Amino acid sequence: MRKVIFYDKDKCISCYACVIACKVKNDSAPIPVCPPEPEPYGPDLINIFQFGPFMDGDRVNQFFQPASCKHCADAPCIKNCPESAIYKDTQFDITVVNRTRCIGCQTCLQVCPFGAPAFDEMGKLTLCNMCIDRLKKKLKTACEGACPAGAIKTGTDKEISIMQGRKVIEKIGKTQI
Amino acid sequence: MIIKSTCKSCHGGCGVLITIKNGLITYIEGDPDHPNSHGTMCAKGLASIQHVNNPNRLKYPLKRKGKKGEGKWKRISWEEALETISGKMKEAIAEFGSNAVAIGQGTTRGYTRYTTRFVNSIGSGNRLTPGYVCFLPRVFINKAMFGGRLYSDLHGWGGEYPKTIILWAKQAEWVNDNGELSVNFLRALERAKNLIIVDPRVTALTSRATIWLNPRFGTDAALALGMLNVIMNERIHDHEFVNDWCYGFDQLKTRAKAYPPEKVAKITWIPERKIIQAARIFATDIPGTIMIGNPVEAQTNATQTLRAIMSLLAITGNIERPGSSVQWIPPPTGNIQVQFGSEIPISAENIKTLTGADKYKLICSGKGGCHPDTLFKELKEGNTKVKVMHLAGSNPLCAYANTRDVLAGILKLEFLSVADLFMSPTAEYADIVLPVAHWLEMDDIGDMPAGFVVSAVNKAVDPPGEAWPDNKIFNELGNRVAPQYWFKDIEEMLDYQLKKSKITWKQFSKRVYLASTGDKQIYYKYKTDYFRKNHGFNTDTGKIELYSTAFKKMGYDPLPYYVEPEESPYSTPELYKEFPLILSTGGRVPYYFHGQYRQIPWLRALQPYPIVQIHPDTAKIHGIEKGDWVWIETQRGRIKQKAKLFEGMDPRYVIAQSSWWYPEKRGPLHGVLESNTNVITSNEFFDPATGAPNFRALLCKIYKLGEDK
Numbered sequence: 038m039r040k041v042i043f044y045d046k047d048k049c050i051s052c053y054a055c056v057i058a059c060k061v062k063n064d065s066a067p068i069p070v071c072p073p074e075p076e077p078y079g080p081d082l083i084n085i086f087q088f089g090p091f092m093d094g095d096r097v098n099q100f101f102q103p104a105s106c107k108h109c110a111d112a113p114c115i116k117n118c119p120e121s122a123i124y125k126d127t128q129f130d131i132t133v134v135n136r137t138r139c140i141g142c143q144t145c146l147q148v149c150p151f152g153a154p155a156f157d158e159m160g161k162l163t164l165c166n167m168c169i170d171r172l173k174k175k176l177k178t179a180c181e182g183a184c185p186a187g188a189i190k191t192g193t194d195k196e197i198s199i200m201q202g203r204k205v206i207e208k209i210g211k212t213q214i
Numbered sequence: 215m216i217i218k219s220t221c222k223s224c225h226g227g228c229g230v231l232i233t234i235k236n237g238l239i240t241y242i243e244g245d246p247d248h249p250n251s252h253g254t255m256c257a258k259g260l261a262s263i264q265h266v267n268n269p270n271r272l273k274y275p276l277k278r279k280g281k282k283g284e285g286k287w288k289r290i291s292w293e294e295a296l297e298t299i300s301g302k303m304k305e306a307i308a309e310f311g312s313n314a315v316a317i318g319q320g321t322t323r324g325y326t327r328y329t330t331r332f333v334n335s336i337g338s339g340n341r342l343t344p345g346y347v348c349f350l351p352r353v354f355i356n357k358a359m360f361g362g363r364l365y366s367d368l369h370g371w372g373g374e375y376p377k378t379i380i381l382w383a384k385q386a387e388w389v390n391d392n393g394e395l396s397v398n399f400l401r402a403l404e405r406a407k408n409l410i411i412v413d414p415r416v417t418a419l420t421s422r423a424t425i426w427l428n429p430r431f432g433t434d435a436a437l438a439l440g441m442l443n444v445i446m447n448e449r450i451h452d453h454e455f456v457n458d459w460c461y462g463f464d465q466l467k468t469r470a471k472a473y474p475p476e477k478v479a480k481i482t483w484i485p486e487r488k489i490i491q492a493a494r495i496f497a498t499d500i501p502g503t504i505m506i507g508n509p510v511e512a513q514t515n516a517t518q519t520l521r522a523i524m525s526l527l528a529i530t531g532n533i534e535r536p537g538s539s540v541q542w543i544p545p546p547t548g549n550i551q552v553q554f555g556s557e558i559p560i561s562a563e564n565i566k567t568l569t570g571a572d573k574y575k576l577i578c579s580g581k582g583g584c585h586p587d588t589l590f591k592e593l594k595e596g597n598t599k600v601k602v603m604h605l606a607g608s609n610p611l612c613a614y615a616n617t618r619d620v621l622a623g624i625l626k627l628e629f630l631s632v633a634d635l636f637m638s639p640t641a642e643y644a645d646i647v648l649p650v651a652h653w654l655e656m657d658d659i660g661d662m663p664a665g666f667v668v669s670a671v672n673k674a675v676d677p678p679g680e681a682w683p684d685n686k687i688f689n690e691l692g693n694r695v696a697p698q699y700w701f702k703d704i705e706e707m708l709d710y711q712l713k714k715s716k717i718t719w720k721q722f723s724k725r726v727y728l729a730s731t732g733d734k735q736i737y738y739k740y741k742t743d744y745f746r747k748n749h750g751f752n753t754d755t756g757k758i759e760l761y762s763t764a765f766k767k768m769g770y771d772p773l774p775y776y777v778e779p780e781e782s783p784y785s786t787p788e789l790y791k792e793f794p795l796i797l798s799t800g801g802r803v804p805y806y807f808h809g810q811y812r813q814i815p816w817l818r819a820l821q822p823y824p825i826v827q828i829h830p831d832t833a834k835i836h837g838i839e840k841g842d843w844v845w846i847e848t849q850r851g852r853i854k855q856k857a858k859l860f861e862g863m864d865p866r867y868v869i870a871q872s873s874w875w876y877p878e879k880r881g882p883l884h885g886v887l888e889s890n891t892n893v894i895t896s897n898e899f900f901d902p903a904t905g906a907p908n909f910r911a912l913l914c915k916i917y918k919l920g921e922d923k
Contacts, residue, residue, distance in 0.1 A: 050387035050388065050400070050418040050804075052256060052804040053820055057257040057260040058243070058255070061241060061261075090861045096426070097416050099421060100421060101418055183244060183256070186396070
């Protein structure tokens with residue numbers, strides 16, 4: 038059954054809990070040094086993009102959109118990888134990377150519509166794998182578990198679209214001054 | 215192996231699951247069973263995995279070898295360290311009295327009760343805490359007006375959630391200074407009809423707000439009084455509740471008459487229409503609650519601002535009803551901070567003579583510690599009443615106003631010992647430095663300010679070198695200075711703290727949480743004998759005191775008022791010509807906590823340098839571009855931060871980030887005078903009751919580095 042991950046810009050508070058939760062999960066045994074020039078450990082699999090502040094009528098708005106690999110159904114990275122290093126997991130249809138096969142050519146980055154591919158210190162592709170091991174144990178992904186805002190949801194594509202529909206209806210009910 | 219514990223990375227106290235493999239922490243995540251945090255954790259807590267392993271941690275007790283701040287240290291044994299510190303304390307007490315010893319702490323992290331108990335056990339009133347600009351004013355004014363501490367009821371235990379939430383100078387989505395965790399606020403927000411945000415800048419929640427009010431810095435009291443004026447004039451207050459349970463409504467109404475919305479609009483720079491709308495919504499869409507943030511306390515009119523805001527809750531009847539502001543029934547352990555921390559009385563004489571007691575009567579009354587700014591200023595001026603100081607988890611060079619004066623004061627101390635995780639700028643000037651254990655390395659009880667839950671801090675790994683937990687350090691020092699009040703070992707001490715719940719530490723450690731949630735919380739407690747016999751609130755009059763008899767007794771105005779900040783376009787127009795921008799030092803990011811966590815690579819990578827928010831129009835005038843290093847100058851001096859151009863605020867504002875130091879830079883100062891906003895704050899003006907300096911409404915000018923005039 039296809040699972041997708043959804044980041045809700047209307048709820049995100051840009052607290053970076055998901056970013057760090059992801060690092061705790063995916064950066065192996067970090068050995069920190071006190072940063073003279075701070076060095077990030079492992080690439081960011083989740084990025085938070087700021088939109089605004091911008092005027093919306095006479096209101097000022099601002100949004101934050103977290104983004105990681107979208108695990109596209111028809112993923113261009115998979116189709117274009119010359120080494121077939123990217124493939125779909127059979128259980129949840131999640132896009133995963135075979136690090137042994139990856140040659141670091143970054144073709145995936147060229148074709149990804151979202152700029153999601155990130156590369157580790159070996160130059161190899163690392164991607165959000167939706168905490169597949171946790172999903173198998175019926176646990177929330179690391180980022181969803183940490184998020185206090187309920188801005189991250191994993192579920193089947195149907196579940197997510199129903200949730201989105203509800204959100205639109207709720208929004209209409211709220212007037213703004 | 216998975217260990218359940220409680221995070222102490224800030225004072226939220228989230229439940230944590232720690233995975234241990236071969237004695238190493240391999241994973242940290244939130245505990246979904248925790249009654250307050252519900253499985254969520256923030257960037258700071260999660261990054262603890264890099265904090266605890268940091269190679270720069272202090273590992274052994276150190277004794278100063280060279281001059282103060284020279285950075286020459288000798289490793290000593292705990293025995294020698296404790297004997298030296300306790301010896302210095304005993305000498306000072308014998309010669310000059312107990313108040314010659316000051317015990318300092320940082321923010322409340324579930325060790326406050328040890329600093330409190332220790333300072334009380336040696337009979338000194340000089341507890342040094344930043345609480346006077348954060349949290350304590352709210353607590354003490356709650357006590358004076360309502361008889362006890364108010365919390366926002368975000369949990370729906372009474373069957374209702376707030377319909378209207380006011381975030382007053384509080385980014386509740388990030389912070390938890392009341393112990394109200396963001397997850398609970400954000401869940402309640404999903405159900406709330408109205409969100410009113412009082413904040414000078416756009417936040418992630420502004421787009422979800424019904425009304426956004428952006429008052430000029432330091433004018434919150436005028437805004438609150440204006441809203442009181444509207445509600446009282448339009449008679450949309452809760453008549454029955456006010457009649458039965460509020461004292462001094464008519465006096466407050468007379469006072470609020472002086473603040474009609476059109477006048478308030480001129481003071482606060484908020485359109486009159488918005489002030490009226492906000493007041494109407496809050497008075498009519500009930501239940502409602504106000505979550506008040508620390509910025510109103512870090513102002514020189516803090517007391518009256520808080521009183522005006524809290525009066526809004528009272529006159530709208532938003533007290534003790536489900537979905538409003540309530541006093542929690544404590545967990546089965548009771549309030550450990552009070553029972554254990556404050557059980558030992560200090561002599562009336564020592565309370566009377568503690569630093570600041572003659573002036574700042576609300577805080578320096580024996581319960582809120584001394585007035586740190588006065589203490590450092592007196593030291594600097596050579597009036598050294600305080601001889602010996604011990605600091606636990608505190609870095610006064612970042613925390614208190616006018617860093618240069620604080621440093622001069624610290625250098626005048628006869629003896630300073632500091633217990634910390636890292637060699638902080640303050641620790642560099644100490645005589646003895648003690649290494650402390652991280653919360654992942656200690657057994658303790660986490661009694662964070664949430665009020666309805668205590669949870670166990672369970673040791674996951676061994677501390678590096680010879681680092682000790684805070685509770686052990688205080689117990690060992692206590693046993694040397696005031697043995698009658700201290701314990702055989704940590705377990706006995708923890709058992710003693712839990713005695714009211716009738717379980718032992720061993721049992722509690724396995725159980726992890728004790729909480730009063732759901733139907734254990736009762737509402738409308740003033741209609742029962744819970745607060746006092748024959749109903750009512752635990753105040754002198756038995757009612758909510760809009761007109762405060764407690765304040766009158768202390769010699770303060772019993773009714774809230776507004777005064778212009780001591781530096782402002784209106785109070786000092788000449789100064790405003792030279793320093794034409796209004797500065798707040800309240801910039802915060804959710805992955806640092808005051809002066810902490812610049813050592814954690816994951817977090818430091820998110821933002822390596824301090825950021826000052828400047829409006830693009832203002833930046834253009836000054837030729838400043840995004841990312842430029844900028845000097846921020848006040849009358850006191852200047853600091854540098856990197857410019858971030860931000861449209862979401864008034865062009866006349868500048869918002870700088872506080873508490874910056876650079877662990878990687880050379881000691882002793884580690885850059886604490888370069889970017890730390892307290893270098894440019896003032897220790898000349900204070901709130902008359904709390905002693906708070908102004909961190910939120912100062913006048914400044916800005917210019918690019920290299921363009922010095």
